[in-house]
Amino acid sequence: MGLYFLFLVLGILMAGFTINSWLDNINKHSPIPFPHITIYFFPEIWHNIMFFASLRYILIFPAIVIIILITNEFTNKTIRQNIVNGMSRQEFLLSKLQLIFLISVLITIILIIGTLIIGMANTSNYTMAMMFNKMSFAGGFFIQIFSFLIFAFFTGFLLRNTGLSIAIFTLYAVIIEPVLYVILKIPPLQPNNVSQFLPINSVVRIVEYPYFPVLKKIMGLNIQEQLSLLDCSVPLIYSAVMIGIVYIVLSRKDL
Amino acid sequence: MEKILSIQGISKKYGHIQAVNGLDIDIFKGQVFGLLGPNGSGKTTTLSILLDLIRKDQGNFEWFGKPPSKESRKRIGSVIESPNFFPYLSARRNLKIVADIKDKPYNDIDEVLKVTGLFERRNDRFKTYSFGMKQRLAVASALLGNPDVLILDEPTNGLDPQGIAQMRDLIKGVADKGITIILASHLLDEVQKICSHVAVLNKGKKLFDGEVSDVLAVSELLEIATTDMILLQKAIADHPDFKSMTRSEDKWLVYFKTPIKAGEVNEFLYKQGIVLTHLSERKRTLEQHFLELLHDNS
Numbered sequence: 001m002g003l004y005f006l007f008l009v010l011g012i013l014m015a016g017f018t019i020n021s022w023l024d025n026i027n028k029h030s031p032i033p034f035p036h037i038t039i040y041f042f043p044e045i046w047h048n049i050m051f052f053a054s055l056r057y058i059l060i061f062p063a064i065v066i067i068i069l070i071t072n073e074f075t076n077k078t079i080r081q082n083i084v085n086g087m088s089r090q091e092f093l094l095s096k097l098q099l100i101f102l103i104s105v106l107i108t109i110i111l112i113i114g115t116l117i118i119g120m121a122n123t124s125n126y127t128m129a130m131m132f133n134k135m136s137f138a139g140g141f142f143i144q145i146f147s148f149l150i151f152a153f154f155t156g157f158l159l160r161n162t163g164l165s166i167a168i169f170t171l172y173a174v175i176i177e178p179v180l181y182v183i184l185k186i187p188p189l190q191p192n193n194v195s196q197f198l199p200i201n202s203v204v205r206i207v208e209y210p211y212f213p214v215l216k217k218i219m220g221l222n223i224q225e226q227l228s229l230l231d232c233s234v235p236l237i238y239s240a241v242m243i244g245i246v247y248i249v250l251s252r253k254d255l
Numbered sequence: 256m257e258k259i260l261s262i263q264g265i266s267k268k269y270g271h272i273q274a275v276n277g278l279d280i281d282i283f284k285g286q287v288f289g290l291l292g293p294n295g296s297g298k299t300t301t302l303s304i305l306l307d308l309i310r311k312d313q314g315n316f317e318w319f320g321k322p323p324s325k326e327s328r329k330r331i332g333s334v335i336e337s338p339n340f341f342p343y344l345s346a347r348r349n350l351k352i353v354a355d356i357k358d359k360p361y362n363d364i365d366e367v368l369k370v371t372g373l374f375e376r377r378n379d380r381f382k383t384y385s386f387g388m389k390q391r392l393a394v395a396s397a398l399l400g401n402p403d404v405l406i407l408d409e410p411t412n413g414l415d416p417q418g419i420a421q422m423r424d425l426i427k428g429v430a431d432k433g434i435t436i437i438l439a440s441h442l443l444d445e446v447q448k449i450c451s452h453v454a455v456l457n458k459g460k461k462l463f464d465g466e467v468s469d470v471l472a473v474s475e476l477l478e479i480a481t482t483d484m485i486l487l488q489k490a491i492a493d494h495p496d497f498k499s500m501t502r503s504e505d506k507w508l509v510y511f512k513t514p515i516k517a518g519e520v521n522e523f524l525y526k527q528g529i530v531l532t533h534l535s536e537r538k539r540t541l542e543q544h545f546l547e548l549l550h551d552n553s
Contacts (some may be wrong), residue, residue: 015400076339076340076341076342077337078339078340078341080308080335080339081339081340081353082352082356083306083308083328084306084308084328084333085328085329085333085353085356085357085396086325086326086328086329086331086357086358087325087356088324088325088354089307091325108443114380118327118487252310253310254303254308254309254310255308
Protein backbone atom coordinates (compact mmCIF):
# COMPACT_ATOMS: atom_id res chain seq x y z
CA MET A 1 0.00 0.00 0.00
CA GLY A 2 2.96 2.26 0.68
CA LEU A 3 4.24 1.46 -2.79
CA TYR A 4 0.87 2.43 -4.19
CA PHE A 5 1.24 5.94 -2.84
CA LEU A 6 4.90 6.11 -3.85
CA PHE A 7 3.89 5.35 -7.42
CA LEU A 8 1.14 7.89 -7.06
CA VAL A 9 3.66 10.60 -6.19
CA LEU A 10 5.88 9.54 -9.11
CA GLY A 11 2.80 9.52 -11.33
CA ILE A 12 1.96 13.09 -10.43
CA LEU A 13 5.56 14.02 -11.11
CA MET A 14 5.57 12.37 -14.53
CA ALA A 15 2.26 13.95 -15.46
CA GLY A 16 3.59 17.37 -14.51
CA PHE A 17 6.77 16.93 -16.58
CA THR A 18 4.80 15.72 -19.56
CA ILE A 19 2.48 18.69 -19.44
CA ASN A 20 5.45 21.04 -19.08
CA SER A 21 7.19 19.55 -22.08
CA TRP A 22 3.99 19.97 -24.09
CA LEU A 23 3.91 23.55 -22.99
CA ASP A 24 7.55 23.94 -24.13
CA ASN A 25 6.53 22.69 -27.55
CA ILE A 26 3.55 24.96 -27.72
CA ASN A 27 5.62 27.92 -26.62
CA LYS A 28 7.96 27.44 -29.56
CA HIS A 29 5.12 28.24 -31.94
CA SER A 30 2.94 30.43 -29.81
CA PRO A 31 3.23 34.20 -29.76
CA ILE A 32 1.96 34.35 -26.17
CA PRO A 33 4.07 32.23 -23.79
CA PHE A 34 2.17 29.81 -21.52
CA PRO A 35 3.67 29.75 -18.07
CA HIS A 36 4.91 26.39 -16.76
CA ILE A 37 2.82 24.58 -14.23
CA THR A 38 4.36 25.20 -10.86
CA ILE A 39 2.74 22.51 -8.78
CA TYR A 40 6.11 21.21 -7.53
CA PHE A 41 7.23 24.38 -5.82
CA PHE A 42 7.41 24.83 -2.10
CA PRO A 43 5.22 25.53 -0.32
CA GLU A 44 2.25 24.85 -2.64
CA ILE A 45 3.51 21.37 -3.39
CA TRP A 46 2.20 20.22 0.01
CA HIS A 47 -1.28 21.25 -0.91
CA ASN A 48 -1.10 19.85 -4.43
CA ILE A 49 0.28 16.41 -3.63
CA MET A 50 -1.97 15.92 -0.61
CA PHE A 51 -4.94 16.95 -2.71
CA PHE A 52 -4.22 14.42 -5.43
CA ALA A 53 -3.50 11.67 -2.93
CA SER A 54 -6.77 12.28 -1.12
CA LEU A 55 -9.10 12.11 -4.11
CA ARG A 56 -11.84 9.62 -3.33
CA TYR A 57 -10.90 7.59 -6.42
CA ILE A 58 -7.46 7.12 -4.99
CA LEU A 59 -8.34 6.55 -1.34
CA ILE A 60 -10.77 3.83 -2.42
CA PHE A 61 -7.93 1.34 -3.08
CA PRO A 62 -6.42 1.22 0.41
CA ALA A 63 -10.03 1.23 1.68
CA ILE A 64 -10.73 -1.95 -0.31
CA VAL A 65 -7.64 -3.56 1.23
CA ILE A 66 -8.97 -2.74 4.70
CA ILE A 67 -12.38 -4.18 3.80
CA ILE A 68 -10.73 -7.40 2.64
CA LEU A 69 -8.67 -7.57 5.84
CA ILE A 70 -11.69 -7.30 8.13
CA THR A 71 -14.15 -9.44 6.15
CA ASN A 72 -11.48 -12.15 5.82
CA GLU A 73 -11.59 -12.47 9.61
CA PHE A 74 -15.25 -13.41 9.28
CA THR A 75 -15.10 -15.57 6.14
CA ASN A 76 -12.09 -17.53 7.43
CA LYS A 77 -13.64 -17.51 10.93
CA THR A 78 -10.25 -16.49 12.31
CA ILE A 79 -12.00 -13.96 14.56
CA ARG A 80 -13.72 -16.88 16.27
CA GLN A 81 -10.48 -18.79 16.57
CA ASN A 82 -8.66 -15.77 17.99
CA ILE A 83 -11.35 -15.21 20.62
CA VAL A 84 -11.34 -18.91 21.52
CA ASN A 85 -7.56 -18.79 21.86
CA GLY A 86 -7.79 -16.09 24.49
CA MET A 87 -8.07 -12.75 22.76
CA SER A 88 -10.78 -10.50 24.19
CA ARG A 89 -13.25 -8.87 21.83
CA GLN A 90 -11.89 -5.46 22.82
CA GLU A 91 -8.34 -6.56 21.99
CA PHE A 92 -9.55 -7.70 18.59
CA LEU A 93 -11.04 -4.29 17.84
CA LEU A 94 -7.95 -2.54 19.17
CA SER A 95 -5.63 -4.64 16.99
CA LYS A 96 -7.58 -3.66 13.86
CA LEU A 97 -7.59 0.02 14.85
CA GLN A 98 -3.84 -0.11 15.47
CA LEU A 99 -3.35 -1.60 12.01
CA ILE A 100 -5.45 1.12 10.37
CA PHE A 101 -3.58 3.79 12.32
CA LEU A 102 -0.20 2.32 11.36
CA ILE A 103 -1.11 2.07 7.68
CA SER A 104 -2.32 5.67 7.70
CA VAL A 105 0.88 6.87 9.38
CA LEU A 106 3.08 4.94 6.93
CA ILE A 107 1.29 6.27 3.87
CA THR A 108 1.46 9.81 5.23
CA ILE A 109 5.19 9.45 5.89
CA ILE A 110 5.81 8.16 2.37
CA LEU A 111 3.92 11.11 0.94
CA ILE A 112 5.86 13.55 3.13
CA ILE A 113 9.20 12.11 2.01
CA GLY A 114 8.07 12.11 -1.62
CA THR A 115 6.89 15.70 -1.35
CA LEU A 116 10.14 16.86 0.25
CA ILE A 117 12.26 15.22 -2.44
CA ILE A 118 10.21 16.50 -5.35
CA GLY A 119 9.91 19.92 -3.79
CA MET A 120 13.65 20.23 -3.24
CA ALA A 121 14.39 19.04 -6.76
CA ASN A 122 12.07 21.55 -8.37
CA THR A 123 12.25 24.66 -6.24
CA SER A 124 15.32 26.69 -7.09
CA ASN A 125 15.61 29.02 -4.12
CA TYR A 126 13.85 27.91 -1.00
CA THR A 127 14.13 28.67 2.67
CA MET A 128 13.29 26.40 5.59
CA ALA A 129 10.22 28.50 6.26
CA MET A 130 9.03 28.01 2.69
CA MET A 131 9.72 24.32 2.84
CA PHE A 132 7.58 23.60 5.86
CA ASN A 133 5.10 26.42 5.53
CA LYS A 134 2.22 24.32 4.31
CA MET A 135 3.21 21.03 5.78
CA SER A 136 -0.01 21.06 7.82
CA PHE A 137 -1.70 19.72 4.69
CA ALA A 138 0.11 16.43 5.39
CA GLY A 139 -1.61 16.37 8.79
CA GLY A 140 -4.89 17.01 7.02
CA PHE A 141 -4.15 14.11 4.69
CA PHE A 142 -3.51 11.84 7.66
CA ILE A 143 -6.97 12.65 9.06
CA GLN A 144 -8.42 12.02 5.61
CA ILE A 145 -6.91 8.61 5.07
CA PHE A 146 -7.44 7.49 8.66
CA SER A 147 -11.14 8.35 8.72
CA PHE A 148 -11.68 7.01 5.21
CA LEU A 149 -10.15 3.68 6.26
CA ILE A 150 -12.27 3.66 9.43
CA PHE A 151 -15.38 4.12 7.25
CA ALA A 152 -14.24 1.13 5.17
CA PHE A 153 -13.57 -0.92 8.32
CA PHE A 154 -17.05 -0.03 9.60
CA THR A 155 -18.69 -1.17 6.37
CA GLY A 156 -16.73 -4.42 6.25
CA PHE A 157 -17.41 -5.17 9.91
CA LEU A 158 -21.16 -4.69 9.65
CA LEU A 159 -21.65 -6.53 6.34
CA ARG A 160 -19.06 -9.29 6.97
CA ASN A 161 -19.11 -10.20 3.27
CA THR A 162 -16.12 -9.16 1.15
CA GLY A 163 -17.78 -8.68 -2.24
CA LEU A 164 -20.87 -7.01 -0.87
CA SER A 165 -18.86 -4.63 1.33
CA ILE A 166 -16.54 -3.56 -1.47
CA ALA A 167 -19.46 -3.05 -3.85
CA ILE A 168 -21.57 -1.06 -1.41
CA PHE A 169 -18.67 1.03 -0.11
CA THR A 170 -17.39 1.90 -3.59
CA LEU A 171 -20.87 2.57 -4.90
CA TYR A 172 -21.62 4.85 -1.98
CA ALA A 173 -18.33 6.73 -1.99
CA VAL A 174 -18.06 7.24 -5.73
CA ILE A 175 -21.66 7.45 -6.97
CA ILE A 176 -24.38 7.62 -4.31
CA GLU A 177 -22.85 10.31 -2.15
CA PRO A 178 -21.92 12.69 -4.98
CA VAL A 179 -25.51 12.37 -6.23
CA LEU A 180 -26.86 12.88 -2.74
CA TYR A 181 -24.58 15.89 -2.40
CA VAL A 182 -26.16 17.53 -5.40
CA ILE A 183 -29.71 16.57 -4.43
CA LEU A 184 -29.31 18.00 -0.95
CA LYS A 185 -28.15 21.24 -2.50
CA ILE A 186 -31.36 21.70 -4.47
CA PRO A 187 -33.02 24.80 -2.97
CA PRO A 188 -36.09 23.50 -1.07
CA LEU A 189 -34.08 20.76 0.59
CA GLN A 190 -31.08 22.71 1.71
CA PRO A 191 -31.42 25.46 4.24
CA ASN A 192 -27.76 25.63 5.25
CA ASN A 193 -25.48 23.38 3.28
CA VAL A 194 -26.16 20.03 4.96
CA SER A 195 -24.49 18.23 2.09
CA GLN A 196 -21.00 19.22 3.16
CA PHE A 197 -21.44 17.06 6.25
CA LEU A 198 -22.01 13.83 4.32
CA PRO A 199 -19.34 11.40 5.56
CA ILE A 200 -17.23 10.95 2.44
CA ASN A 201 -17.51 14.59 1.49
CA SER A 202 -16.50 15.64 4.99
CA VAL A 203 -13.28 13.71 4.40
CA VAL A 204 -12.65 14.99 0.89
CA ARG A 205 -13.21 18.64 1.73
CA ILE A 206 -10.40 18.82 4.32
CA VAL A 207 -7.89 19.46 1.54
CA GLU A 208 -9.72 21.49 -1.06
CA TYR A 209 -9.09 21.80 -4.76
CA PRO A 210 -5.76 23.56 -5.17
CA TYR A 211 -6.45 26.33 -7.66
CA PHE A 212 -3.04 26.55 -9.17
CA PRO A 213 -1.33 29.88 -8.65
CA VAL A 214 -1.56 30.41 -12.39
CA LEU A 215 -5.29 30.01 -12.35
CA LYS A 216 -5.45 32.23 -9.34
CA LYS A 217 -3.71 34.96 -11.23
CA ILE A 218 -5.88 34.47 -14.28
CA MET A 219 -9.24 33.96 -12.68
CA GLY A 220 -8.81 35.54 -9.29
CA LEU A 221 -10.13 32.52 -7.37
CA ASN A 222 -9.48 31.97 -3.71
CA ILE A 223 -6.99 29.31 -2.69
CA GLN A 224 -7.39 27.45 0.56
CA GLU A 225 -4.48 28.77 2.61
CA GLN A 226 -4.79 26.63 5.72
CA LEU A 227 -6.87 23.75 7.02
CA SER A 228 -10.06 24.49 8.87
CA LEU A 229 -10.47 23.02 12.33
CA LEU A 230 -14.17 22.33 11.78
CA ASP A 231 -13.47 20.44 8.54
CA CYS A 232 -10.88 18.30 10.29
CA SER A 233 -13.08 17.45 13.24
CA VAL A 234 -16.19 16.31 11.31
CA PRO A 235 -14.66 13.08 9.90
CA LEU A 236 -12.99 12.38 13.23
CA ILE A 237 -16.39 12.62 14.93
CA TYR A 238 -17.80 10.23 12.32
CA SER A 239 -14.90 7.84 13.00
CA ALA A 240 -15.46 7.97 16.75
CA VAL A 241 -19.17 7.21 16.34
CA MET A 242 -18.41 4.31 13.99
CA ILE A 243 -15.79 2.84 16.30
CA GLY A 244 -18.33 3.15 19.13
CA ILE A 245 -20.96 1.28 17.14
CA VAL A 246 -18.47 -1.47 16.21
CA TYR A 247 -17.49 -1.74 19.89
CA ILE A 248 -21.09 -2.16 21.04
CA VAL A 249 -22.00 -4.62 18.28
CA LEU A 250 -18.82 -6.64 18.87
CA SER A 251 -19.40 -6.81 22.63
CA ARG A 252 -22.99 -7.99 22.37
CA LYS A 253 -23.23 -10.11 19.26
CA ASP A 254 -22.65 -13.83 18.82
CA LEU A 255 -19.72 -14.57 16.57
CA MET B 256 -10.91 -32.75 43.59
CA GLU B 257 -10.32 -29.47 41.78
CA LYS B 258 -13.33 -28.19 39.93
CA ILE B 259 -12.41 -27.17 36.39
CA LEU B 260 -15.76 -26.03 35.10
CA SER B 261 -19.03 -25.33 36.78
CA ILE B 262 -22.11 -24.45 34.77
CA GLN B 263 -25.23 -23.20 36.51
CA GLY B 264 -28.45 -23.00 34.56
CA ILE B 265 -27.23 -21.49 31.29
CA SER B 266 -29.84 -20.91 28.57
CA LYS B 267 -29.69 -19.64 25.03
CA LYS B 268 -32.50 -18.92 22.62
CA TYR B 269 -32.17 -18.36 18.86
CA GLY B 270 -35.42 -16.68 17.89
CA HIS B 271 -38.04 -19.11 19.12
CA ILE B 272 -35.69 -22.08 19.24
CA GLN B 273 -34.43 -22.94 22.69
CA ALA B 274 -30.93 -24.19 21.93
CA VAL B 275 -29.77 -24.58 25.53
CA ASN B 276 -32.24 -24.82 28.36
CA GLY B 277 -31.12 -24.43 31.98
CA LEU B 278 -28.01 -26.57 31.75
CA ASP B 279 -26.08 -27.53 34.90
CA ILE B 280 -22.78 -29.38 34.60
CA ASP B 281 -19.74 -29.77 36.85
CA ILE B 282 -16.47 -31.02 35.48
CA PHE B 283 -13.51 -31.99 37.64
CA LYS B 284 -9.80 -32.20 36.99
CA GLY B 285 -8.64 -35.24 35.07
CA GLN B 286 -12.05 -36.23 33.75
CA VAL B 287 -12.64 -37.03 30.11
CA PHE B 288 -16.09 -35.57 29.92
CA GLY B 289 -18.38 -36.41 27.03
CA LEU B 290 -21.29 -34.24 25.95
CA LEU B 291 -23.49 -36.72 24.18
CA GLY B 292 -26.57 -35.86 22.21
CA PRO B 293 -28.12 -36.01 18.76
CA ASN B 294 -27.54 -33.21 16.23
CA GLY B 295 -29.20 -30.02 17.39
CA SER B 296 -29.20 -30.96 21.05
CA GLY B 297 -27.19 -27.87 22.03
CA LYS B 298 -23.69 -29.31 22.36
CA THR B 299 -21.93 -26.83 20.10
CA THR B 300 -23.94 -23.90 21.44
CA THR B 301 -22.94 -24.86 24.97
CA LEU B 302 -19.26 -25.06 24.07
CA SER B 303 -19.49 -21.76 22.17
CA ILE B 304 -20.97 -20.07 25.24
CA LEU B 305 -18.17 -21.49 27.38
CA LEU B 306 -15.61 -19.97 24.97
CA ASP B 307 -17.24 -16.53 24.71
CA LEU B 308 -18.24 -16.97 21.08
CA ILE B 309 -21.94 -16.84 21.92
CA ARG B 310 -23.60 -14.74 24.60
CA LYS B 311 -25.75 -16.67 27.04
CA ASP B 312 -29.24 -15.43 27.86
CA GLN B 313 -29.29 -16.71 31.42
CA GLY B 314 -27.22 -18.57 33.94
CA ASN B 315 -23.60 -18.55 34.95
CA PHE B 316 -20.46 -20.51 34.48
CA GLU B 317 -17.01 -20.51 36.01
CA TRP B 318 -13.69 -21.74 34.68
CA PHE B 319 -11.16 -22.81 37.32
CA GLY B 320 -13.40 -21.34 40.03
CA LYS B 321 -13.34 -17.84 38.52
CA PRO B 322 -15.69 -15.91 36.25
CA PRO B 323 -14.78 -16.51 32.58
CA SER B 324 -12.17 -14.18 31.09
CA LYS B 325 -9.61 -14.13 28.32
CA GLU B 326 -7.08 -15.39 30.87
CA SER B 327 -9.11 -18.52 31.50
CA ARG B 328 -9.41 -19.11 27.76
CA LYS B 329 -5.63 -19.01 27.44
CA ARG B 330 -5.53 -22.14 29.61
CA ILE B 331 -7.96 -23.96 27.33
CA GLY B 332 -7.13 -25.57 24.00
CA SER B 333 -10.13 -25.91 21.70
CA VAL B 334 -11.14 -27.48 18.45
CA ILE B 335 -14.55 -26.08 17.60
CA GLU B 336 -16.35 -27.15 14.42
CA SER B 337 -14.17 -26.58 11.36
CA PRO B 338 -10.46 -25.74 11.66
CA ASN B 339 -10.09 -21.96 11.33
CA PHE B 340 -6.72 -20.61 10.26
CA PHE B 341 -5.32 -17.95 7.97
CA PRO B 342 -5.32 -19.80 4.62
CA TYR B 343 -2.39 -17.89 3.13
CA LEU B 344 -0.03 -18.58 6.06
CA SER B 345 1.97 -21.73 6.80
CA ALA B 346 1.21 -24.06 9.70
CA ARG B 347 4.14 -22.63 11.63
CA ARG B 348 3.11 -19.03 11.09
CA ASN B 349 -0.45 -19.84 12.12
CA LEU B 350 0.75 -21.53 15.29
CA LYS B 351 3.01 -18.58 16.08
CA ILE B 352 -0.05 -16.34 16.01
CA VAL B 353 -1.84 -18.75 18.35
CA ALA B 354 1.19 -18.78 20.66
CA ASP B 355 1.28 -14.97 20.64
CA ILE B 356 -2.38 -14.74 21.62
CA LYS B 357 -2.00 -17.34 24.34
CA ASP B 358 1.21 -15.78 25.71
CA LYS B 359 3.05 -19.06 25.20
CA PRO B 360 6.62 -19.54 23.96
CA TYR B 361 7.38 -20.73 20.42
CA ASN B 362 9.41 -23.79 21.57
CA ASP B 363 6.29 -25.94 21.71
CA ILE B 364 5.39 -25.40 18.06
CA ASP B 365 7.67 -28.05 16.56
CA GLU B 366 6.67 -30.46 19.31
CA VAL B 367 2.91 -30.23 18.66
CA LEU B 368 3.50 -30.41 14.91
CA LYS B 369 5.40 -33.65 15.42
CA VAL B 370 2.74 -35.10 17.72
CA THR B 371 0.08 -34.44 15.09
CA GLY B 372 2.26 -35.64 12.22
CA LEU B 373 2.46 -32.31 10.42
CA PHE B 374 6.11 -31.51 10.96
CA GLU B 375 7.10 -32.38 7.38
CA ARG B 376 4.52 -29.96 6.00
CA ARG B 377 5.10 -27.20 8.55
CA ASN B 378 6.12 -24.57 6.01
CA ASP B 379 3.29 -25.18 3.55
CA ARG B 380 0.36 -22.83 3.37
CA PHE B 381 -2.73 -23.88 5.31
CA LYS B 382 -4.90 -23.82 2.21
CA THR B 383 -2.85 -26.58 0.57
CA TYR B 384 -3.74 -29.03 3.39
CA SER B 385 -6.19 -31.89 3.11
CA PHE B 386 -9.17 -31.91 5.46
CA GLY B 387 -7.56 -34.47 7.76
CA MET B 388 -4.41 -32.35 8.01
CA LYS B 389 -6.43 -29.21 8.74
CA GLN B 390 -8.21 -31.04 11.52
CA ARG B 391 -4.87 -32.22 12.92
CA LEU B 392 -3.47 -28.70 12.77
CA ALA B 393 -6.48 -27.58 14.80
CA VAL B 394 -5.59 -30.20 17.39
CA ALA B 395 -1.94 -29.10 17.26
CA SER B 396 -3.01 -25.53 17.94
CA ALA B 397 -5.22 -26.70 20.81
CA LEU B 398 -2.32 -28.61 22.35
CA LEU B 399 0.04 -25.64 22.12
CA GLY B 400 1.49 -24.51 25.43
CA ASN B 401 0.21 -27.42 27.54
CA PRO B 402 -3.40 -26.40 28.18
CA ASP B 403 -5.16 -27.43 31.39
CA VAL B 404 -8.30 -28.30 29.48
CA LEU B 405 -8.88 -29.54 25.96
CA ILE B 406 -12.25 -28.90 24.33
CA LEU B 407 -13.08 -31.01 21.28
CA ASP B 408 -16.24 -30.59 19.28
CA GLU B 409 -16.92 -33.62 17.06
CA PRO B 410 -13.18 -34.19 16.58
CA THR B 411 -13.60 -37.21 14.32
CA ASN B 412 -16.30 -35.70 12.14
CA GLY B 413 -15.46 -36.03 8.46
CA LEU B 414 -12.28 -38.06 9.00
CA ASP B 415 -11.58 -41.38 7.33
CA PRO B 416 -11.33 -44.54 9.48
CA GLN B 417 -7.58 -44.24 9.77
CA GLY B 418 -7.89 -40.59 10.73
CA ILE B 419 -10.51 -41.46 13.34
CA ALA B 420 -8.23 -44.07 14.88
CA GLN B 421 -5.28 -41.62 14.95
CA MET B 422 -7.45 -38.93 16.49
CA ARG B 423 -8.68 -41.27 19.22
CA ASP B 424 -5.16 -42.38 20.04
CA LEU B 425 -4.13 -38.75 20.23
CA ILE B 426 -6.98 -37.93 22.61
CA LYS B 427 -6.19 -40.93 24.79
CA GLY B 428 -2.55 -39.88 24.90
CA VAL B 429 -3.58 -36.41 26.07
CA ALA B 430 -5.97 -37.84 28.65
CA ASP B 431 -3.20 -40.07 30.00
CA LYS B 432 -1.17 -36.95 30.77
CA GLY B 433 -3.93 -35.91 33.14
CA ILE B 434 -5.31 -33.10 31.00
CA THR B 435 -9.04 -32.61 31.44
CA ILE B 436 -10.93 -33.16 28.20
CA ILE B 437 -14.40 -32.03 27.24
CA LEU B 438 -15.62 -33.83 24.15
CA ALA B 439 -18.87 -33.22 22.31
CA SER B 440 -20.10 -36.02 20.13
CA HIS B 441 -23.21 -37.58 18.71
CA LEU B 442 -21.47 -40.94 18.51
CA LEU B 443 -22.15 -43.15 21.49
CA ASP B 444 -19.45 -45.52 20.54
CA GLU B 445 -16.91 -42.68 20.59
CA VAL B 446 -17.99 -41.44 23.99
CA GLN B 447 -17.95 -44.94 25.39
CA LYS B 448 -14.46 -45.62 24.06
CA ILE B 449 -12.87 -42.35 25.14
CA CYS B 450 -14.78 -40.78 28.02
CA SER B 451 -14.82 -41.39 31.74
CA HIS B 452 -17.85 -39.20 32.42
CA VAL B 453 -20.79 -38.21 30.28
CA ALA B 454 -23.76 -35.87 30.19
CA VAL B 455 -26.54 -36.74 27.79
CA LEU B 456 -28.25 -33.75 26.19
CA ASN B 457 -31.46 -33.53 24.24
CA LYS B 458 -33.17 -30.36 23.04
CA GLY B 459 -30.85 -28.24 25.16
CA LYS B 460 -31.64 -30.09 28.38
CA LYS B 461 -29.48 -32.43 30.36
CA LEU B 462 -31.17 -35.81 30.68
CA PHE B 463 -28.61 -37.12 33.15
CA ASP B 464 -24.91 -37.32 33.79
CA GLY B 465 -22.45 -39.50 35.62
CA GLU B 466 -19.70 -42.00 35.01
CA VAL B 467 -19.83 -43.65 31.62
CA SER B 468 -19.92 -47.12 33.16
CA ASP B 469 -22.92 -46.15 35.28
CA VAL B 470 -24.87 -44.29 32.67
CA LEU B 471 -24.28 -46.19 29.51
CA ALA B 472 -23.16 -49.69 30.30
CA VAL B 473 -25.66 -50.65 32.97
CA SER B 474 -28.15 -53.43 32.72
CA GLU B 475 -31.72 -52.77 33.59
CA LEU B 476 -32.86 -56.09 32.27
CA LEU B 477 -32.36 -59.39 34.07
CA GLU B 478 -33.15 -62.95 33.03
CA ILE B 479 -34.21 -65.04 36.01
CA ALA B 480 -35.59 -68.52 36.50
CA THR B 481 -36.33 -70.91 39.38
CA THR B 482 -38.35 -74.02 39.97
CA ASP B 483 -41.52 -72.21 41.04
CA MET B 484 -42.04 -69.56 38.41
CA ILE B 485 -45.38 -68.32 39.84
CA LEU B 486 -43.89 -67.66 43.25
CA LEU B 487 -40.98 -65.87 41.62
CA GLN B 488 -43.34 -63.65 39.66
CA LYS B 489 -45.03 -62.49 42.88
CA ALA B 490 -41.77 -62.00 44.75
CA ILE B 491 -39.99 -59.94 42.12
CA ALA B 492 -43.02 -57.69 41.65
CA ASP B 493 -42.44 -56.47 45.23
CA HIS B 494 -38.96 -55.21 44.42
CA PRO B 495 -38.95 -51.38 44.77
CA ASP B 496 -37.38 -50.83 41.33
CA PHE B 497 -39.58 -53.32 39.51
CA LYS B 498 -41.01 -52.03 36.22
CA SER B 499 -42.42 -54.92 34.17
CA MET B 500 -41.76 -58.50 33.22
CA THR B 501 -42.40 -60.90 30.37
CA ARG B 502 -42.16 -64.66 30.03
CA SER B 503 -39.59 -65.93 27.62
CA GLU B 504 -39.77 -69.71 27.37
CA ASP B 505 -38.72 -70.98 30.78
CA LYS B 506 -37.37 -67.63 32.05
CA TRP B 507 -38.72 -64.29 33.22
CA LEU B 508 -37.33 -61.15 31.58
CA VAL B 509 -37.56 -58.47 34.24
CA TYR B 510 -37.25 -54.75 33.52
CA PHE B 511 -36.24 -52.36 36.26
CA LYS B 512 -36.84 -48.62 36.54
CA THR B 513 -33.24 -47.85 37.48
CA PRO B 514 -29.91 -49.48 36.85
CA ILE B 515 -29.63 -52.52 39.02
CA LYS B 516 -26.99 -55.09 39.91
CA ALA B 517 -27.67 -58.77 39.52
CA GLY B 518 -26.24 -59.60 42.95
CA GLU B 519 -28.63 -57.23 44.66
CA VAL B 520 -31.65 -58.92 43.06
CA ASN B 521 -30.32 -62.33 44.00
CA GLU B 522 -29.96 -61.27 47.62
CA PHE B 523 -33.46 -59.74 47.60
CA LEU B 524 -35.01 -62.97 46.33
CA TYR B 525 -32.94 -65.18 48.60
CA LYS B 526 -34.28 -63.33 51.63
CA GLN B 527 -37.75 -64.30 50.47
CA GLY B 528 -36.73 -67.91 50.30
CA ILE B 529 -36.29 -68.20 46.57
CA VAL B 530 -33.19 -69.84 45.19
CA LEU B 531 -32.59 -68.93 41.57
CA THR B 532 -31.61 -71.56 39.08
CA HIS B 533 -30.77 -68.98 36.46
CA LEU B 534 -29.68 -65.36 36.69
CA SER B 535 -28.08 -63.31 33.95
CA GLU B 536 -27.76 -59.70 32.90
CA ARG B 537 -29.06 -59.05 29.46
CA LYS B 538 -27.12 -56.11 28.02
CA ARG B 539 -29.03 -54.05 25.58
CA THR B 540 -26.95 -52.45 22.90
CA LEU B 541 -25.84 -48.92 23.67
CA GLU B 542 -27.74 -47.54 20.73
CA GLN B 543 -30.94 -49.11 21.98
CA HIS B 544 -30.28 -47.73 25.40
CA PHE B 545 -29.49 -44.26 24.11
CA LEU B 546 -32.54 -44.11 21.89
CA GLU B 547 -34.74 -45.25 24.77
CA LEU B 548 -33.29 -42.55 26.97
CA LEU B 549 -34.05 -39.90 24.41
CA HIS B 550 -37.47 -41.33 23.79
CA ASP B 551 -38.45 -41.47 27.44
CA ASN B 552 -37.56 -37.83 27.95
CA SER B 553 -38.97 -36.21 24.86
